[in-house]
Amino acid sequence: MADKPITAVIIDDHAVVTAGVRYWCATAEPPIELVDAGARLANVWTGPGGDADVVIFDLQLNGEQQEFRELRRLVDSGRRIVVYTQDAHNATAVRCVELGALAYVTKREGPEHLVAAVRAAAKGFAYTPPSLSGALVADEDPNRPRLAPQEIAALRAWFASSSKRLAAEMLGISVKTVDTYIERVRIRYASVGRPAPTKSDLVARALEDKLITLSELNNTT
Missing domain, CATH: 1.10.10 (Arc Repressor Mutant, subunit A)
Structure with missing residues (x-):
């Protein structure tokens, strides 16, 4: 029997970004099934999003402190998180890792790093793309x-x-x-x-x- 496909839920309020991530996931080998939660955090907790192996979390949805609290709540509940964001500040990357994110991928890093991060997170592994490496060595x-x-x-x-x-x-x-x-x-x-x-x-x-x-x-x- 083939392995169960990896599933991920993305929370991002930009439809173009979600469409791009959906394409990357669908064309990955093997493909990753993506659930679109839109900008509604509730959709990460319930329905297909609640059962997803990985949460792809955009930091641009709300105020910074609220986002950090939600990230911490997801981690504490056992969810595996890949932060996917436009924020390239080292301090933000380090903070997210401290809170328990398994990867911090900026939106300029491309599909090879996001897909690899999702695959690693689905297994409970950390993934270190270039942006996170730079933050940790700074x-x-x-x-x-x-x-x-x-x-x-x-x-x-x-x-x-x-x-x-x-x-x-x-x-x-x-x-x-x-x-x-x-x-x-x-x-x-x-x-x-x-x-x-x-x-x-x-x-x-x-x-x-x-x-x-x-x-x-x-x-x-």
């Missing part, structure tokens, strides 16, 4: 090592997927490359006086530096 705190985007992506994938093999499959790279990135991260943390010789130490550092959230760790498979 911090100037001297106590935090400057990690490369690939290193952050390897860490997040490893923590969220329970094994390096699954992390490698998720990122489309080899297990050896994942090992290399993780060892570089250990060296960088040691260089700022925050050694992380074990996986649990790295998890603690990543939580301290907001590279991953507790909700993502709770989705580990």
